[in-house]
Amino acid sequence: MLSFLASAAPAAAEPPQWLSFLPLVAMAGVFYFLILRPQMRRQKQHQEKIAGIKKGDQVVTAGGLIARVIKVDEGTVDLEIAPNVRVKAVKSTLGDVVAPGATPAAND
Numbered sequence: 001m002l003s004f005l006a007s008a009a010p011a012a013a014e015p016p017q018w019l020s021f022l023p024l025v026a027m028a029g030v031f032y033f034l035i036l037r038p039q040m041r042r043q044k045q046h047q048e049k050i051a052g053i054k055k056g057d058q059v060v061t062a063g064g065l066i067a068r069v070i071k072v073d074e075g076t077v078d079l080e081i082a083p084n085v086r087v088k089a090v091k092s093t094l095g096d097v098v099a100p101g102a103t104p105a106a107n108d
Contacts, residue, residue: 049097053077058098061089066098 053059057069059079067079070086077094080086 059094060096062093062095
């Protein structure tokens with residue numbers, strides 16, 4: 001009897017299966033354009049800044065120290081953080097290159 005009722009009722013048209021994945025694809029697109037792409041752009045700009053460091057530049061380390069570049073090697077830099085106080089730092093740990101004489105903005 002149930003088979004008779006099921007065959008008598010018109011079959012509802014179901015949407016295509018690929019339509020159920022459309023919201024996931026849209027969320028992935030939004031995630032890429034709002035989060036990943038800007039982060040990759042900032043990272044590329046940072047790498048270009050670090051690659052362009054030369055002797056005499058003023059830099060801010062990731063630890064917050066403001067220093068002057070004394071010597072640049074392949075993967076490290078020698079920094080002067082005070083008169084006659086020199087340290088060696090890995091290039092990738094430098095946070096920013098600051099214009100000479102300018103003080104970096106505080107992170108409040």
